[in-house]
Amino acid sequence: MATFPVEPWAVRETELDLDDLGQTESLFALSNGHVGLRGNLDEGEPFGLPGTYLNSFYEERPLPYAEAGYGFPEEGQSILNVTNGKVFRLLVDDEPFDVRYGNLLSHERVLDLRAGTLRRDVDWMSPAQQRVKVSTTRLVSLEQRSIAAFLYEVEPVDGPARVIVQSELVANEDIPQTSKDPRVAAALGHALEPEEHTASGLNGQLLHRTKASWLRLGAEMDHEVDAPVPVRSHTEAREDWARTTFACELQPGQRLRIVKYLAYGWSSQRSRQAIRDQVHGAIAGARLGGWDGLVAAQRRFLDGFWAQADVEVEGDAEIQQAVRFALFHLMQAGARAEARPIAAKGLTGRGYDGHVFWDTEGFVLPVLTYTHPRAARDGLRWRHDTLQLARDRAAQLGLSGAAFPWRTIRGQECSAYWPAGTAGFHVNAAIAAAAVRYVQATGDTAFEADFGLELLVETARLWRSLGHHDRHGVFHIDGVTGPDEYSAIADDNIYTNLMAQQNLVAAAGAAERHPDEARAIGVDDEEIASWRDAAARIHLPYSNELRVHEQSAGFTRHQEWDFEHTPDDHYPLLLHYPYFDLYRRQVVKQADLVLAMHWRGDAFTAEEKARNFAYYDERTVRDSSLSACTQAVMAAEVGHTELAYDYLGEAAFVDLYNLQHNSGDGLHMASLAGTWLALVAGFGGMRDHGGELSFMPRLPDRLDRLSFAITCHGAILRVTVDHEEATYQLDSGEMTLRHHGEQFTVTADKPVTLRVPPPRPATPAPKPPARREPRRRHRNS
Numbered sequence: 195m196a197t198f199p200v201e202p203w204a205v206r207e208t209e210l211d212l213d214d215l216g217q218t219e220s221l222f223a224l225s226n227g228h229v230g231l232r233g234n235l236d237e238g239e240p241f242g243l244p245g246t247y248l249n250s251f252y253e254e255r256p257l258p259y260a261e262a263g264y265g266f267p268e269e270g271q272s273i274l275n276v277t278n279g280k281v282f283r284l285l286v287d288d289e290p291f292d293v294r295y296g297n298l299l300s301h302e303r304v305l306d307l308r309a310g311t312l313r314r315d316v317d318w319m320s321p322a323q324q325r326v327k328v329s330t331t332r333l334v335s336l337e338q339r340s341i342a343a344f345l346y347e348v349e350p351v352d353g354p355a356r357v358i359v360q361s362e363l364v365a366n367e368d369i370p371q372t373s374k375d376p377r378v379a380a381a382l383g384h385a386l387e388p389e390e391h392t393a394s395g396l397n398g399q400l401l402h403r404t405k406a407s408w409l410r411l412g413a414e415m416d417h418e419v420d421a422p423v424p425v426r427s428h429t430e431a432r433e434d435w436a437r438t439t440f441a442c443e444l445q446p447g448q449r450l451r452i453v454k455y456l457a458y459g460w461s462s463q464r465s466r467q468a469i470r471d472q473v474h475g476a477i478a479g480a481r482l483g484g485w486d487g488l489v490a491a492q493r494r495f496l497d498g499f500w501a502q503a504d505v506e507v508e509g510d511a512e513i514q515q516a517v518r519f520a521l522f523h524l525m526q527a528g529a530r531a532e533a534r535p536i537a538a539k540g541l542t543g544r545g546y547d548g549h550v551f552w553d554t555e556g557f558v559l560p561v562l563t564y565t566h567p568r569a570a571r572d573g574l575r576w577r578h579d580t581l582q583l584a585r586d587r588a589a590q591l592g593l594s595g596a597a598f599p600w601r602t603i604r605g606q607e608c609s610a611y612w613p614a615g616t617a618g619f620h621v622n623a624a625i626a627a628a629a630v631r632y633v634q635a636t637g638d639t640a641f642e643a644d645f646g647l648e649l650l651v652e653t654a655r656l657w658r659s660l661g662h663h664d665r666h667g668v669f670h671i672d673g674v675t676g677p678d679e680y681s682a683i684a685d686d687n688i689y690t691n692l693m694a695q696q697n698l699v700a701a702a703g704a705a706e707r708h709p710d711e712a713r714a715i716g717v718d719d720e721e722i723a724s725w726r727d728a729a730a731r732i733h734l735p736y737s738n739e740l741r742v743h744e745q746s747a748g749f750t751r752h753q754e755w756d757f758e759h760t761p762d763d764h765y766p767l768l769l770h771y772p773y774f775d776l777y778r779r780q781v782v783k784q785a786d787l788v789l790a791m792h793w794r795g796d797a798f799t800a801e802e803k804a805r806n807f808a809y810y811d812e813r814t815v816r817d818s819s820l821s822a823c824t825q826a827v828m829a830a831e832v833g834h835t836e837l838a839y840d841y842l843g844e845a846a847f848v849d850l851y852n853l854q855h856n857s858g859d860g861l862h863m864a865s866l867a868g869t870w871l872a873l874v875a876g877f878g879g880m881r882d883h884g885g886e887l888s889f890m891p892r893l894p895d896r897l898d899r900l901s902f903a904i905t906c907h908g909a910i911l912r913v914t915v916d917h918e919e920a921t922y923q924l925d926s927g928e929m930t931l932r933h934h935g936e937q938f939t940v941t942a943d944k945p946v947t948l949r950v951p952p953p954r955p956a957t958p959a960p961k962p963p964a965r966r967e968p969r970r971r972h973r974n975s
């Protein structure tokens with residue numbers, strides 16, 4: 195596991211460990227939501243996983259089934275590793291620069307969270323005892339969505355050297371096998387078919403097309419070179435590669451400086467000529483301001499982002515580093531995604547085949563709504579763009595409205611696991627909730643009329659057709675899978691029911707606010723009334739004996755799991771026990787009812803929250819990275835701030851510490867979002883029920899101060915909390931808020947400071963399952 199010095203605005207690697215390459219390639223990935231580059235070494239080898247990704251550029255592949263069934267999707271979609279433009283091969287007096295040979299005297303890489311760059315400095319002695327220093331900086335432009343750029347510098351140290359640098363574009367590069375299924379491997383191996391290649395001056399271009407999904411891709415590179423000596427250069431290209439070679443002789447202290455501009459473009463509809471011209475034009479735009487212009491624009495973009503999104507933590511320097519790292523990658527994932535989704539791994543790796551899940555709307559968009567609202571809007575517009583596919587899926591399932599996919603890239607259902615892919619309907623409520631939250635936080639009524647209304651209406655229609663009234667008039671939603679996938683195909687999952695209830699009410703309200711638009715999509719008064727009636731009569735299972743809500747009907751009657759005799763190495767449970775055994779026990783994979791209390795806290799009393807949290811925390815094994823952050827939020831609300839602090843540590847370090855041993859496949863975007871949620875919604879106590887912002891801040895003993903900024907209706911609100919008081923400060927206008935239930939108004943010229951009451955837990959601190967307790971977090975300052 196890689197370890198990094200603790201500093202507030204950077205992640206710094208001071209030694210190179212080849213065993214950690216997969217993890218560091220993910221951590222050091224750069225993206226703008228359209229183009230993503232894994233943090234591979236500049237020379238291309240060695241690597242953990244090569245990766246250059248374009249948002250939604252995928253190949254289709256067969257979905258294998260032992261036994262097929264009605265409604266099972268037949269084809270999957272997998273993100274492709276596209277043409278790699280990161281590679282610079284260096285030869286020093288005929289010796290290839292390779293960190294596995296010679297002597298690596300020093301190595302440092304720095305992900306700069308304010309500059310938006312990845313810097314690398316290497317001091318290397320070749321096997322022939324020729325010493326050189328190599329310095330590189332790379333960026334993926336946050337201003338120009340198609341552009342990445344690189345600065346590559348090399349100088350000899352002890353004596354003159356003949357230096358050869360080969361800058362490359364490489365398509366269909368060999369990568370580790372993506373699947374054990376030979377049909378899938380065949381579909382994804384060398385998936386790009388060449389269409390055109392050109393070379394001229396210092397410029398090379400490759401055009402390819404996928405074999406099954408019929409997407410066309412263009413990649414182009416161009417260069418600027420500077421050196422105190424003559425440099426010979428030329429470019430050549432073949433079907434799957436282009437290479438520009440630079441050659442010169444340098445004296446000690448002399449430096450060869452190469453700037454490389456890299457552009458990508460793709461489309462399912464545009465011609466070869468259009469793609470060719472697009473990437474060539476993008477290169478021209480990048481060269482217009484040059485390297486210095488790209489660097490300056492990157493810093494301006496990030497200065498603006500941090501001004502409205504930064505979180506400051508005093509008392510724990512590791513958490514400070516982690517939350518800024520998290521925000522940086524969330525920003526990257528959505529900055530220029532525009533009409534494309536934010537996948538579970540962003541563009542940092544091929545994990546989950548590059549698919550989008552409910553993680554995006556359930557965890558990522560709530561953060562972006564208050565830190566980078568344009569990215570949240572764009573993510574929701576992508577869902578709207580796929581609405582017809584969701585309607586088609588609902589019709590296939592015999593339902594009304596729209597059934598959005600459990601996992602997808604383009605919008606078609608790609609899950610071969612039907613208890614989630616078919617029964618995980620709560621993804622639809624997450625989309626609806628994200629749309630409601632965005633409109634409430636921004637006041638963007640035009641978005642609601644043009645996009646949000648239709649999303650809300652079609653998902654409301656789904657719930658109304660999926661559920662039913664019993665003979666007593668109570669509304670039930672049966673046979674679904676909630677967030678806890680260890681309790682699949684359950685009746686009246688409370689999380690699903692409460693989120694559906696919110697969806698139904700929101701759809702009715704939006705239709706009444708936009709009557710003309712609602713009539714245009716067939717909404718009438720009777721349908722609105724049916725939504726309100728179903729919402730008012732939704733069933734929420736409750737155990738009078740235990741005085742807790744049931745995660746789903748009958749859950750508290752299930753047999754308890756034997757945690758005491760479950761070996762440590764048998765987690766995650768799904769890899770060691772049959773699902774049928776998990777389904778019939780009281781064991782929770784990830785926060786479910788506890789998640790409902792976060793997002794629908796308005797449906798529970800304070801006493802119910804305390805009892806529910808204690809009961810379910812003792813049965814939750816956190817076999818998902820989505821769980822710890824939610825448990826942190828609710829532990830803080832019910833007064834167990836020290837337990838919340840421990841859960842915060844687990845959420846914050848999933849990737850930085852590679853806690854689940856899979857960060858090499860890409861970063862966990864939802865868990866990164868969870869770091870912000872644990873701090874802002876947990877210790878800041880932020881809630882947004884019904885469009886009213888409220889705060890119940892309280893800190894654990896091991897933190898001294900917390901300060902965070904959120905954007906709401908175009909204004910920036912900064913909240914600063916210590917153990918005694920909280921201060922609310924606004925940069926413009928005025929805002930009415932609540933602090934521990936007390937309503938107040940803050941204006942730009944008059945900050946408000948209020949007392950923070952000490953936590954008074956209503957129950958003793960729960961004891962998580964044996965050997966599944968979160969690691970005790972020690973104060974780090």
